[in-house]
Amino acid sequence: MSDVYAxxxxxxxxxxxxxxxxxxxxxxxxxxxxxxxHAPADAALLVGPVHDVLLCASDPFDTASAGRPAGDLRxxxxxxxxxxxxxxxxxxxxxxxxxxxxxxxxxxxxxxxxAVGAVxxxxxxxxxGPAVEQQxxxxxxxxxxxxxxxxxxxxxxxGELLESILVGRTERHxxxxxxxxxVDHGASGPAFPTSVGTGPDSGLAGHVPSDRxxxxxxxxxxxxxxDYRGYHSEIARTFVIGTSPADWQIELYEQVFAxxxxxxxxLLPGTPYRDVDRAARRVLEAAGHGDRLGPRIGHGVxxxxxxxxxxxxxxxxxxxxxxxVTVDPGVHLPGRxxxxxxxxxxxxxxxxxxxxxxxxxxxxxxAL
Amino acid sequence: MSDVYAxxxxxxxxxxxxxxxxxxxxxxxxxxxxxxxHAPADAALLVGPVHDVLLCASDPFDTASAGRPAGDLRxxxxxxxxxxxxxxxxxxxxxxxxxxxxxxxxxxxxxxxxAVGAVxxxxxxxxxGPAVEQQxxxxxxxxxxxxxxxxxxxxxxxGELLESILVGRTERHxxxxxxxxxVDHGASGPAFPTSVGTGPDSGLAGHVPSDRxxxxxxxxxxxxxxDYRGYHSEIARTFVIGTSPADWQIELYEQVFAxxxxxxxxLLPGTPYRDVDRAARRVLEAAGHGDRLGPRIGHGVxxxxxxxxxxxxxxxxxxxxxxxVTVDPGVHLPGRxxxxxxxxxxxxxxxxxxxxxxxxxxxxxxAL
Numbered sequence: 001m002s003d004v005y006a007x008x009x010x011x012x013x014x015x016x017x018x019x020x021x022x023x024x025x026x027x028x029x030x031x032x033x034x035x036x037x038h039a040p041a042d043a044a045l046l047v048g049p050v051h052d053v054l055l056c057a058s059d060p061f062d063t064a065s066a067g068r069p070a071g072d073l074r075x076x077x078x079x080x081x082x083x084x085x086x087x088x089x090x091x092x093x094x095x096x097x098x099x100x101x102x103x104x105x106x107x108x109x110x111x112x113x114x115a116v117g118a119v120x121x122x123x124x125x126x127x128x129g130p131a132v133e134q135q136x137x138x139x140x141x142x143x144x145x146x147x148x149x150x151x152x153x154x155x156x157x158x159g160e161l162l163e164s165i166l167v168g169r170t171e172r173h174x175x176x177x178x179x180x181x182x183v184d185h186g187a188s189g190p191a192f193p194t195s196v197g198t199g200p201d202s203g204l205a206g207h208v209p210s211d212r213x214x215x216x217x218x219x220x221x222x223x224x225x226x227d228y229r230g231y232h233s234e235i236a237r238t239f240v241i242g243t244s245p246a247d248w249q250i251e252l253y254e255q256v257f258a259x260x261x262x263x264x265x266x267l268l269p270g271t272p273y274r275d276v277d278r279a280a281r282r283v284l285e286a287a288g289h290g291d292r293l294g295p296r297i298g299h300g301v302x303x304x305x306x307x308x309x310x311x312x313x314x315x316x317x318x319x320x321x322x323x324x325v326t327v328d329p330g331v332h333l334p335g336r337x338x339x340x341x342x343x344x345x346x347x348x349x350x351x352x353x354x355x356x357x358x359x360x361x362x363x364x365x366x367a368l
Numbered sequence: 369m370s371d372v373y374a375x376x377x378x379x380x381x382x383x384x385x386x387x388x389x390x391x392x393x394x395x396x397x398x399x400x401x402x403x404x405x406h407a408p409a410d411a412a413l414l415v416g417p418v419h420d421v422l423l424c425a426s427d428p429f430d431t432a433s434a435g436r437p438a439g440d441l442r443x444x445x446x447x448x449x450x451x452x453x454x455x456x457x458x459x460x461x462x463x464x465x466x467x468x469x470x471x472x473x474x475x476x477x478x479x480x481x482x483a484v485g486a487v488x489x490x491x492x493x494x495x496x497g498p499a500v501e502q503q504x505x506x507x508x509x510x511x512x513x514x515x516x517x518x519x520x521x522x523x524x525x526x527g528e529l530l531e532s533i534l535v536g537r538t539e540r541h542x543x544x545x546x547x548x549x550x551v552d553h554g555a556s557g558p559a560f561p562t563s564v565g566t567g568p569d570s571g572l573a574g575h576v577p578s579d580r581x582x583x584x585x586x587x588x589x590x591x592x593x594x595d596y597r598g599y600h601s602e603i604a605r606t607f608v609i610g611t612s613p614a615d616w617q618i619e620l621y622e623q624v625f626a627x628x629x630x631x632x633x634x635l636l637p638g639t640p641y642r643d644v645d646r647a648a649r650r651v652l653e654a655a656g657h658g659d660r661l662g663p664r665i666g667h668g669v670x671x672x673x674x675x676x677x678x679x680x681x682x683x684x685x686x687x688x689x690x691x692x693v694t695v696d697p698g699v700h701l702p703g704r705x706x707x708x709x710x711x712x713x714x715x716x717x718x719x720x721x722x723x724x725x726x727x728x729x730x731x732x733x734x735a736l
Contacts, residue, residue: 041574058662105478110495113478127478176548183544188576193557206409208556295426 004142005037006052006072012131013048021102021126023048023093025116027086028107030303031132033230036073044085049098055085086112087119094120102128130308137300137308138322143231144346147301147324150187150233151344151358153226157181158237158361166368167216167241171196171209174222182226191225191232192305202238203330203338205294216242219249219337220368221330225305225344232305234326235359236342240367248336253365256331256339259283260363263297263311263327267347267355273315280329281313289331298327301344323347324358372510373405374420374440380499381416389470389494391416391461393484395454396475398671399500401598404441412453417466423453454480455487462488470496498676505668505676506690511599512714515669515692518555518601519712519726521594525549526605526729534736535584535609539564539577542590550594559593559600560673570606571698571706573662584610587617587705588736589698593673593712600673602694603727604710608735616704621733624699624707627651628731631665631679631695635715635723641683648697649681657699666695669712691715692726 012035016024026032026045033039035047036054046053053074078088086108093101103116105127117125139147157178166174175194182190197207202219214220223236238256240249263280277297284293296312301324309317311325319325325347330340341363346356380403384392394400394413400422401407403415408424421442446456454476461469471484473495485493507515525546534542543562550558565575570587582588591604606624608617631648648665652658664680669692677685679693687693693715698708709731714724 105482106480108478110473110476110478110481112474114473172551176551180544180548183540189561 004140005035008135009035009047009052009073011135015131016048016102016128019102019126021100021128022098023096023100024102024128024131025086025089025093025104026128026132027104027112028132030136030307031104031107033303034132034136039230042085044089046089046092049093050096053089053092055088055092057083057085084112084115087115090116090123090125091119094123098123100124100126102126102131104128104132106130133308136302138320139302139324139346140322143302144322144324146229146231147233147344147346148358150191150226150228150231151235151360153182153185153187153228154224154233154235155359155361156185157224157226158222158235161222162239162366162368166214166220168213170211170213171198171201171207172211174214175209175224178222178224182224185226187226187228188230189227191227191234195221195223195236197221197337198241200335200337203332203340205328205330205340214241217246218242219339221338221340223328223340223342225301230303232301232303233344233358234301234305234328234342235344235361236328236330236340237361237363238339238341238365240365242367245365245367250365252331252333253339255284255287255289256329256341257363257365259297259329260327260341260343263329264343264345264355264357267319267325267327267345269319269321269347269349271319273309273311273317273319274313276311276319276325276327277313277315280327284329284331292331292333294330297329298325300325319347321347321349321352372508373403376503377403377415377420377441380503383499384416384470384496387470387494389468389496390466391464391468392470392496392499393454393457393461393472394496394500395472395480396500398504398675399472399475401671402500402504407598410453412457414457414460417461418464421457421460423456423460425451425453452480452483455483458484458488458491458493462491466491468492468494470494470499472496472500474498501676504670506688507670507692507714508690511670512690512692514597514599515601515712515714516726518559518594518596518599519603519728521550521553521555521596522592522601522603523727523729524553525592525594526590526603529590530607530734530736534582534588536581538579538581539566539569539575540579542582543577543592546590546592550592553594555594555596556598557595559595559602563589563591563604565589565705566609568703568705571700571708573696573698573708582609585614586610587707589706589708591708591710593669598671600669600671601712601726602669602673602696602710603712603729604696604698604708605729605731606707606709606733608733611735613733613735618733620699620701621707623652623655623657624697624709625731625733627665627697628695628709628711631697632711632713632723632725635687635693635695635713637687637689637715637717639687641677641679641685641687642681644679644687644693644695645681645683648695652697652699660699660701661697665697666693668693687715689715689717689720 328342332338666679696710700706
């Protein structure tokens, strides 16, 4: 495994050298994890000019369970109490003879950037930009298999919840139970705060679970994901509570389902991001819900939830094979509730069977 | 309540005007919450020059349960999909006639700062610095009562755990159960990821719970906190599993307990931060643990866990009354385990009875 990380760092350094920077200082947490295999809090990773060094504010490997980074990655734990690993990284880069250092201007605050610049006045600071994020876009099969397990865990947690009695329980308790089940099935934790919405709050993206209790006749929408070895799955489903759904519920569900299917079917290598959004969005626009849609119909997943690409009307770029994304349209009718359906899939060429669905919980409208 | 927020914003604007800036753009999430009463994801708050405006990427009040901000705070939801609320805030400030705008350089990334500067070229950007963080340091009684409830919730969750059987359960499950109990007792969630360490990993600050199971003879250390209305309590306790602690366990416990008590007793208005650290640290140094101590012996709590002040050897400043802090020394002996004891307290003058202990779970060494 350590070779994987070393290879990723070499690729980054090559890119830096091509752009005229002699070393890179990586501070985005997911980027550090991608390149080092570990992401201690507030760590900085210096890639080049000679040795790669992971700089940490305190020793992240000082526990019985944590493994140390392997291969040629050195670990440097800052002495004292006040140091900034990014500043220490710049100091090292200068000491190792680098004349220029590419930093992540979209992660470093203005204040830290100034401190990094001040510590080594002879060192020119360039902007690394989202170079690591771009490298993370296409996943290798090892990463995809982590995502596959993360999706399976979320499916299991959701499946078990559906077998229990739901009426009378609060959104908060359902969310907590789901999170406990994620861990039961091997997740290191939820990928993001589990959202459970009932009745008038069903179908809202990112709804924070409240003390509202599930009632007969409610829509119940659930959005959760598992973190497995740092990789984040995402799934949302909407159910009806009670014997039989109302007509408006069936109609709305079918509209969102049709939109979600259209989005999924558009997931092929070479498809522009915006066309995936369009495919799903136009179904809901035709149903009169155009002004109720969120800014995007899906997004990439990996070491972060909601990473690139954005499947949105103005997004630039085209899908590649082996890019995992969500397709997650939803419609919320104020005062009544709504529907959200969300899967994690991997873009695959048609010759390989097309998009690979990772979250396999049924999308039939279940009455629970 | 809305008057409280308006008064806080007026105070900030006064300070800005005194420093030559005509308006402030606040982007730190806890700072936005402190001044607006709400902190939607990625929101920015423009204070002055005419009206205060909360700028949001999507409508955060589009749910049945969320209240809208009251009083003179306006809410502006960005149209479209690509906007940055901070950029929109700078645009508004310029449109309202401001010639200068103080921004939080310690929260804004270099990239966002550039975008904010580019949108209104006639607008001079100043550094607001940690002005809002400083304003947040001394709490009002309403804030302290939220912290008191948050501490009570953590005490209750911990108390219930101690009544259950612990041997054979994993760190991860204990942590999850604690988090569920926090919510049961009214927390909106854990204040930070609950840490449970057993055996060789006991006593480690911020230990991520693993699948290790509790065994007879282990130290078990637990660190948790509740989030109640945004306010964060923190408590850590260490227990011994089984009939009777070993001699080294009793000795280590007594050392950490004595240090923690010394730290607590130093919490009086006017005491330099570093003297609180010193009071606790010297007890453990005398016991030969000097090189095993963390960088600080405690920290402020409020809308963030680990906010100012830092009770550390090089910290500058003195305690004020009504500043809530933790006192949380710990010692970890590699391969054997360790002890951590942590309370949340409020600094009070001696005339009012001295430091107010919010987390009241016993600090006797319990054998469970």
